[in-house]
Amino acid sequence: MTRPQTPQTTHRIALLFNANKVYDREIITGIGNYLLSTRVAWDLFLEEDFRCRLTGIERFDGDGIIADFDDPAVDEALRGCRLPVVAVGSSFEDPAHYPPDLPYIATDNSKLVSLAYTHLIGSGLEHFALYSLPQAQENRWAQQRELAFTHLRSADGRSAAQIDSEIYRGLSTSAPSWNQAIEQLTTWLRQLPKPVGIIAVTDARARHLLQACLIAGIPVPEEVAIIGIDNDPLTRTLTRIPLSSVIQGTEEMGRTAAHVLHQMLHGARFPGRRILVPPVGINVLESTRHQPLASPYVMRARHFIRQYACQGIRTEQVADYVGVSRSSLEEYFRRERQCTVHQEILRHKLDVAKALLAKRDASSAEVAIRCGFTSLQYMYAVFRRELGCTPREYQERANSTTAAG
Template sequence: MPSPHRIALLFNANKVYDRHVLTGIGNYLTSTRVEWDLFMEEDFRSRTVGIHHWRGDGIIADFDDPVVGETLCGMPLPVVAVGGSYADPANYPAGIPYVATDNARLVRLAYDHLIDQGLQRFAFYGLPPTPGNRWAMEREQAFLDMTRADHLEGLVFRGSPTSAGGWGVAQEAIADWVRALPKPIGIIAVTDARARHLLQACIVADVPVPAEIAVVGIDNDPMAQLLSRIPLTSVIQGAEEMGHTAARLLHQMLHGGCLPQQRIIVPPKGINVQASSRHVPMNNPHVMRALHHIRQYACLGIKTDQVADYVGVSRTLLEEHFKRELKLTVHQAILQHKLQTAQQMLADAAVPLADVAVRSGFTSLQYMYAVFRRELGCTPRQFAEAVQAGEAVPGVAEPLTVPKRAAL
């Protein structure tokens, strides 16, 4: 029996995008029963050190890192590149098969979603231009091309590289930009990490999300979702498919296939729509501010009085505004947000029901069961089983909407 091929995977497993690519590679090996002896450097900063002396059979690598690309060009081993797409074909590495995420279509999904929300102003929060951020510049340019084609002004803010020491200054700069933007406006963040920074800046600047600023990220990073007070809308990259495709190409090359100019552009899988981009035009600034506060703190157990204190009006007056604008009480709006949060978590079979109850702000599992039965006509377990099986969901807590008469 021949020995397994020795394959190096040169990726930064600290990044969600790279992890999804690696998952796709693993899925290919599992589905085809191909046996590879995989090597991946524990410290990603050392991934290219001594690679020319490595006695292996093939390499799959992240070519968004220019150091990796420069190091591997001319390697005598079969190499498959993974990275971002380029508008100019000359930017792709010569003589190496390349599997790319479609940067333009990632931005297009986010842009079209914001248009669907009724927004007419748009901005982009990107990254400073560096050799390692070429993919970010491609996304920024795609955004500018789209707004220009629609005869709109596309506003861009790149901010600064984030570090613990300079984070306070960087966040204040984002907050200043947010305050100065014309509103309402939709902002596309180049990654979920940048989107999370943006949401934090909106909280610092006391700018309601999504009433005045709707935010869409890219990556669908579970960690960004977990660490964001306001659930983040995000475009889902086809990174696992990229990894699967890269492994297939390398497998072909290891068995004599010649694919020097093969270039495969993988489209995004879709968009995970959450509260950060569900823009609803509102007439009442008190309701707008109240909903902004509810989206941040509903799952932490806030009460109507606390919302009224934040808005700066009496509870009675706030209730009147809510009934006029939303046909809901403040308590019902808080409960609706808790239900939406619980429903999203119930789609994940790995999250215990007790954890869902706590993280969505219910005082007990029993209370969550009672609310689900009353509001949706099913138990949380029945809801979870239906969602996870892809069946018709017994009930759905809709996002807050403004009745048409109130929006006129």
């Protein structure tokens, strides 16, 4: 005779995160994935508008908490909490900065920065810099990334004064100070030796760099190659030049935090235990595809083409932007790129079309419009000539390759 199963106890768990940030959202996703892949029964409390509010958290009538300890207010509010708590946040070089009595799941800042730095070196760059955030308690994680960058540069023989000039914190983001922040950032960018690779401590800061370069007419990535941290899809939609970014192990952090709390709810204790989670890898896009070019005219032309190719620009408009005659620009392109300016424009449109088709975000007709092809028929003709297939065939091939992987 089969015995009836005892109903599983449901635990009430609070998630204290600011889910308006991609970092926090992906940690929450990791927690959710742990619940889906196990038989754990949790009733989750999360603020409706995704902001973490701490008022009254000491009266939470639940069984456990997973919280973002990068927020100093969270750290303060949960000191002495009677419930099992798992802390999630930045890694620290000084062990004294970790909460002493809690298990702590950390993103490995040293490996994040090292991965970005190695990628820029591999792009053929010799000058490097870091765009950080103003010093503040809530930005402790950014200062840890500064430390990681400092160690890497010191190991490469840079003096303290040289490293100091390579790190720029800028202003906090706010509407009243925005113009001033961009002006100061542009001044710093112009002072850097070129070409230079810049690591931004977040994708949001990387977007600031891209905006400043576009305003100042600094070619990306020929003169300034930019890599962020977070791989935030929202940031990618807000930039004309696709942004390379380090992918943090945030979902793994969430799964690990949920696993640790699950064990704590059944009596396990992990006071002072620290688990560092390495990055997943890099999403390499246009902002770090640095190709050394001898001609500044070709640099500026490619910078303009990357921004406006899909808006139907012509060779004459590129030459006007660069400030040389069409015939001179064509000669520079033949020497450096072994192609015409029109072919460069077409190549960029084709690359964008391939990326859109691979993601299956739009139909072939919509892709043709978004990429600036004069008609769907013309896009078909370009695909057949350059790739030997139709857009639909390319899409099917890309999807089958993804499925096989």
